Amino acid sequence: MSPVFGHGRLRLYLLKLLEESPRHGYEVIRLLQDRFLGVYSPSPGTIYPRLARLEADGLVTHEVVKGKKVYSLTDKGREELERRMDELAELEEELSASAQEFARGVQEDVRQTVRSLREELTQAARTMRDQGKATSKDAWKETTERQKDEWKRQKEYWREQKRAWKEEWRRNWEDAWKTATGTREDVARLKLERLLRTFVEDVRAAATTARLDDDDLAAAQTLMEETRERLRAEVFRTDGS
Template sequence: MSPVFGHGRLRLYLLKLLEESPRHGYEVIRLLQDRFLGVYSPSPGTIYPRLARLESEGLVSHEVIKGKKVYSLTDKGREELERRMDELADLEEEISASAQEFAREVQQDVRQTVRSLREELTQAAKTMRDQSRTASKEAWRETTDRQKEEWERQKDHWREQSQAWRDEWRHTWEEAWKTATGSRHDVNRLKVERMLRTFVDDVRAAAKDSRLDDDDLTAVQALLEETHTRLRDEIFRQD
């Protein structure tokens, strides 16, 4: 746990979040992640027992809405929050400072990465200039084109990889939440979503280097529509 929340301060901040608005446990987790820019990411095993303890002390109460426990601050909870307003103000300042410090570290990392990339490109350009002294104009052009293509390929690769990491992180949280709080039907639907993502990734990989003509594209569309219709009518049974 982040040292900002030592000595019962997480308890205080939970009261503060619930004073802002009634929330369910996953929403509390997401807010903490957002306010710490993802550095502090509490687990359900950290948040839910504390919410239950606050409820047992009469500081919060809950009602079930659409199958989820939504927690609200009680009058007793507001009284404790009011008594600790000075401590809460100090805590807010520390949270802001922690987030700003993390942002500075990220900015430094980005600057260092850009600096390293610039140095690599400068060195590559120098190498190419050295090679040009003994290579023909055509060979220089070919080398330059290959360097550009490799650079573009690397940019595309890292762009796709970054998106894949973001998507995987989001899917992991969504799946963990649904598995922990959902019904058997919710869990099964989650498994279907996972199978669909795998199917799409496999098809995308298979089609990446293929040479499709118009007839091939028509056949692909027909197969996908047939698969969708059969799943809808035979499995999902939807009108």
């Protein structure tokens, strides 16, 4: 995966990520890991010096939030991103091809998993037959069910990974295209959609480790409804109808 980011292209992709939303260095690393499903995992020694160089070139700036440097795109950075939009589109196409190659690898992993499970089942059958125990039938059934469950779990996991990968790249491509061709209002709506996605992802991540009861859920619902109404009244200036 790393050759895709040769010749200054990682620099370009960092500009794209910061155009989507201000981020600190660790968020950039984590986002790259997530988007490439761990296949490409840059080190801090790769990302932080490039962020510092972008800042030295006047393309990004930072502010310290809770002890962390949060980087955001400057007007000069947006101008470079817009100027290199054709190159960004080409990069997205190459990354999409890499995603397809990865998906083919996933399919091969699934096939290999199936082959391994079949071999294990065959070996288990031989073992049961050789032992000739009265409990061999029950043991065989238990082994079969266990292997089937594992096969289903592996198959579902890789199917979900492929779906997430394809959806992420579809979204990235559409976002890049809208940014390049849309009106100012279209770009503003696109940025709002990105903010909403990030908000939902952050809340979902926090909820995975939280112990929620009915009162917590009611409080969360109330907060979300209040936020929705404030956005309608103070930002969107609609009556909610």
